[in-house]
Amino acid sequence: MFKYIENGSITSVNGFKASGLHSGIKKKRKDLALIYSETDCELAATFTKNKFKAAPVLIGEEIHKLGEKVRAILINSGNANACTGDEGMKNAQSCQKELAACLYLSDKQVLVSSTGVIGKQLETNIIIKSLPDLINKLNSLSGSDAAEAIMTTDTYSKSYALEVQISGKSYRIGAIAKGSGMIQPNMATMLAFISTDIKIEKTLLQEALKEAVDLSFNRISVDGEMSTNDTVLLLANSTSSIAIEKSTIEYVQFKEALIDLCRKMAIDIVKDGEGSSKIIEINVKKCENIETANKIAERLANSLLIKTAIYGEDANWGRILSAIGSLEIDFNPDDVEIFINKNSIISIGRKITIDESIVNESLKNNYIYLDVVMNSGEKSTQWWTTDLTEKYIDINAHYRT
């Protein structure tokens, strides 16, 4: 149905250009990115639920609410412009206005996005001074520069693009994302920007994005922290001849492709989780309802004792049972089955089914499967998390020094 494009990025989609450079917000690395569409785009968006929303998030929410057709996204890393009050809002707006003027757009066609340290005022002069150069560098091969420029504690950039074939014709979806710490459901310190060349109504585009985010970025956790800046923006520029309409097979295909792309980026973010050495795929199965399944998965994804046990390559299933048991949910403790790396460890009746040393051996892998079967219904969920290492502590104890 769809296939990934080698070294694909947000600029693999017709009509989208990007650039990225070092402006001086960060000491050395790239810190400023621009995504530009040659034509008007429908916008779909999801934002953090944190009460302390960063200034650029508030600006984005308004543009999204107004239903504006957008053209450009300016993103800086190194400074989140969060908890910066009225001055922070003015700073975000002045970057927005300045870029709009340079590109001959209206203000509302320009989105802004920030990630980095909280509570520090943005040095707008540095950003504004760099805009001509940033615009000058715009081209359809520079998605990777933009992906690099939005990184904070990320150790590698995240870019993907895929192509969907529909009866001889095709369209594309491209994306870049960042995220490494402060990762938890309901959007984390993560930004993702997605482009596509389909023609689609805003409400349907939003519906597809919401479902994709729910099944990807909202099911990952690194440290249970929720950021002030999380943003996913999806721009559709209609430049392909493919129109996607409600209740069609084409819409289902588009959603499938979008979900797959979002999951790829979500898993990349977990894989790059601060200090992590392993990625843990959590499958919670046969629950009474989806809320319970997600509650259990989230608890396991955030348990320090489970995450440290996996880091220590110790199949400490007692900590898994104990974490499930700590939740305010109804279940029969004797019905719970646990599998680690597909080995049955605890079967119905709380029976230990395997010598742990066999499982410990398999924990040397970098991708760990943790399956919990509750046997109380038919609902399942899938989450991703990391182990927890000394390096996470080191990164976050000395983040600002």
Place this chain on the structure above:
Amino acid sequence: MFKYIENGSITSVNGFKASGLHSGIKKKRKDLALIYSETDCELAATFTKNKFKAAPVLIGEEIHKLGEKVRAILINSGNANACTGDEGMKNAQSCQKELAACLYLSDKQVLVSSTGVIGKQLETNIIIKSLPDLINKLNSLSGSDAAEAIMTTDTYSKSYALEVQISGKSYRIGAIAKGSGMIQPNMATMLAFISTDIKIEKTLLQEALKEAVDLSFNRISVDGEMSTNDTVLLLANSTSSIAIEKSTIEYVQFKEALIDLCRKMAIDIVKDGEGSSKIIEINVKKCENIETANKIAERLANSLLIKTAIYGEDANWGRILSAIGSLEIDFNPDDVEIFINKNSIISIGRKITIDESIVNESLKNNYIYLDVVMNSGEKSTQWWTTDLTEKYIDINAHYRT
């Protein structure tokens, strides 16, 4: 009103004896303790809310429910006897029965308690073989041996006793406790055993204990984990001539003393939190209701980013705001005030009020004050937590190796 007794312990109370020794469950350190009352005791008790309750917890709950007058508590460390199924229950019962026989008591007068690794069967032969020696060692000066024998990852033992004066007469409350990891509200991997020589009805004793636990052990967190074994037992043997009755000033005094004692132990447990280098006292003030106050305090107490920032001696108030903002509670972000070590950092209107470097200097202390004023009501709460260090990871990655 009351004063602490130097080197006081559970045996500082008239009529209580204790002992502790190394039986062989652990490699080297003491692992078996006995607390014994010469006369019948009223029992008050609180237990873990974890659905996977350990076998000794189930036995204790039944004795408590039946209203039995108890005489002895047998405690082992090194093995939690949790998630051990029917065999685990049989093992706990056989230790209980054997001790009852040795002491000429009925089974229901003997409580058992376990702490340590989950999911391993108890080596009852080791325990039973040691009972004669354990009974032989019983005396009124060995509270400290018992306190030592119940330790797991604790780095020091926790013992206290206090004396309350009432018009020329006096009574005492003594206690030992353990706890270091798996610490979170609703009882953690902590055990506490408390003795007193007052005469009091079981229901009133229970009411006092519940309130004391709510204001102490239920307000601490090291790692947000809830154990399968948490237990607080309070035994009143009536050997002083002081009877405490409902709705009297004496009852209020008793409760005050009991709360103070429980808080001392709770703070000790946090101080000994696995790998911790600092203790953090969290005061959440001026909330709409106590539930909201506790929700905010619990969130702050469990935030990895706040705990690592304090470890790094970095007054990263942005992480504090972000953590509060992540909660599903109603409040006006502009009303929130933040104080670190009593220095105002954020005042009303989200204004930054101090140079962080001054506050960073004060974070070199070992006891950190974190005050959040919500300005939306009159309710306040006080919690205690630790910072999070590389050592916590190391301890818990390699706990069983």
